[in-house]
Amino acid sequence: MDLNGKLTDTTVLVVDDVAASRYAMGTVLRRAGHQVVPVATGQQALVELDVRLRKGALPDVALVDIDLPDMSGFDLCRRLKERPHMAGLPVVHFSAAAVAPADRCQGLDMGAETYLTVPAEPEEIEAVVRSAVRTARLRADDQALVRRLTMLSQAIVTIQAARSLQELADAAADGTARLIGGPAAVFVLGPDDELYSGLSRDRTSLALPDAGAHRTVAGLLRRLTRGQAGVQITTVPAPLWPAGFFRPGMQHDARLALVLTQDGQAPVCLATPTRGVRRVNPEEEALVAQLAQAAALAAEPLLMYQVERHVALTLQHSFLPQPHRLPELPGIDVEVRYVPASRETEIGGDFYAALRTDEGVLTAVGDVVGHSLEAATVMVEIRHALRAYCVEESDPAVLAERLDRMLQHYHPEVTATVCLALIDPGTGRTRIANAGHIPPLILSNNGDAEYAKADGPLLGLGLPHPPPTELFLEPGDRLLMVTDGLIETRGTDLSLSMEQLRSAAVGALPGLHALCDTLLACFGHDREDDIAMLALQLRN
CATH class of the missing domain: 3.40.50.2300 (Response regulator)
Structure with missing residues (x-):
């Protein structure tokens, strides 16, 4: 014109x-x-x-x-x-x-x-x-x-549906890339300085930026957002912006849309390249700024959940005995494992216990139904109640009845599963009470493995519990107790998963340490539930 x-x-x-x-x-x-x-x-x-x-x-x-x-x-x-x-x-x-x-x-x-x-x-x-x-x-x-407005609304919906900060960063990067028609990178810097980064899908996965590049970006975000409010649009020249976030091995000026979450703690950054790739379009920039604000709003509850989950895990771990702090158990070796669920999953109520009693060694593995801080808190109560009850009573069926009444009285809306095993190290006599839990797997010294025939109703229902199942362990025999988080998979029948667990246990090397490590290697990756595991063996 x-x-x-x-x-x-x-x-x-x-x-x-x-x-x-x-x-x-x-x-x-x-x-x-x-x-x-x-x-x-x-x-x-x-x-x-x-x-x-x-x-x-x-x-x-x-x-x-x-x-x-x-x-x-x-x-x-x-x-x-x-x-x-x-x-x-x-x-x-x-x-x-x-x-x-x-x-x-x-x-x-x-x-x-x-x-x-x-x-x-x-x-x-x-x-x-x-x-x-x-x-x-x-x-x-x-x-x-x-x-573009349609793409913006679609991107915001996807961001709001993210279940983790990593999902949010990935969704925001793809949404930004669609808005501008080019590569994009998104960063969320948590209060613990952990950087979550997402790259748009059109960027090749080859030659990804290394840890040093991410540390550089984290430092830039902290400096650029210090004392800032609202959306800040700025350009970082290529020498200061690490190479590879937009194109593998290539440096570009980075146009940043920066915004803090409402608590002013966690910077969210939407980054796009400028030099040699695209010119700044004011209309696009305004849409990217809106997307940055939406990402910051969506990031805040995820950050709060992350903090709450850390508190809950700390609480849960503080009440579970660490392997090196298990009490000395005469005549029995014990190995335990606890693996929290993936970061995207709420905390559960899984627990284990190994206690000395007048009649032998009492072991327990259980799970409070649900995933929340309340489930973890009730787990702590059950474990402490069990420790108190077994001072005067060792019979696992009686203990199950008492735990059931405790839940009905103090937490009438909560149910839990637990498996209790009382072992006499001198004779190998083992009594098992099972309240809705996976029964123990007995691995004989001769190479056979089968589940103990022990079952009963969940805790918290007020139903009568059957007498304990009795069996005898020989020296070298191993008894394995796990929570269903180890093997339960949506869409797969639990009986099939239990058979897969039995087969994997049979193929494990001798010893408790090898048994637990083998099972975690086979089943313990990216689980949606916590995993508690206890294995014991009579000493020869």
Whole structure:
């Protein structure tokens, strides 16, 4: 556009089978500063447009004579408008012959912008072209804005559905990349200075930035957001921004949209490249800033949950005896394991215990139903109640009854599973009470393995518990107790998972340490529930 507001950078397709008319129209348009592409027929126009479409350089407007030798100008307009990638091309019909109003209406119905009667004054031709192009560009801008707003809303919905900070960063990076049509990176810096980074999917996974690059970004985010409020837009020059976040091994200036969470603690950053890749678009930048704000709002509850989960895990671990702090148990070796669920999962109520009693060694593995801080708290109560009860009573079935009554009295809405085993190290006599839990797996010294036939109702239901199951362990035999978090998988029958556990245990090397490590290696990856495991063996 020149200083007088005239369009001078447009390309005009002129479709006219009369050479003299094409020449005259082209001369007028060229003098006005336009580039002209003249063709004689409708088919030639379609071929020319296909070629230019592949090159990404469609004309800005088409002037189409309605009387063409191979098709009418109306038919050509219809065919153009039916093609998705050409539908936005403005069409102006013209004719030197008298045309009835009904025919003009037909052209408009086909999607043409207007109708021009020739011969016409150059100023009129230029005004018609200018109007058609401006209208089309405004329409295209409106459509592009609608698409971007739709992409923004879709990205926000995906971000809000994220279950972890890593999922949030990945979703925000993909949403940003779609908004700008290029690579993007997103960072969330937690209160513990742990950096969660997400890269858009169009970026290759090769040559990912190393830990040093992430530390550099974390330091930049802390410095840039210190004392800031609201959304901050800034550019970090390539020498200060680590290479590889946008293109493998390449440095770019980084355009950052920075915003703090509402508590002002955790910076959220949406980063896009500028140098040699793309120019800053104010409209895109405004949308990216909105996306950054949405990401910060979505990050806050995830950060709060992370802190709460850390507190709950600390509480849970503080009440579970560590392996090196287990009491000395005469005649029995014990190995325990505890593995929290994945970061995305709420804390559970799994526990284990190994206690000395007057009648031998009492071991227990249990799980409070549910995943919450309350479940972890009730787990602590059950474990302490068990420690208190077994001072005067060792019978596992009696202990199960007492734990059941305790839950009904203090936590009537809570249920739990527990398996209790009382072992006499001198004789190998073992009594087992099972309250809705996976029964113990007995691995004989001869290589056989089978589950103890012990079952009973969950704790907290008030149902009577059967007498304990009694069996005898030989020296070298191993008894394994686990929570269902080790093997339970959605969509898989628990009996099948128990058989897989039995087979894996049979194939483990001798010893308690090897048994626990083998089972965790087979089943303990990315579990949705906590895992508690206790294995014991009579000494020879």
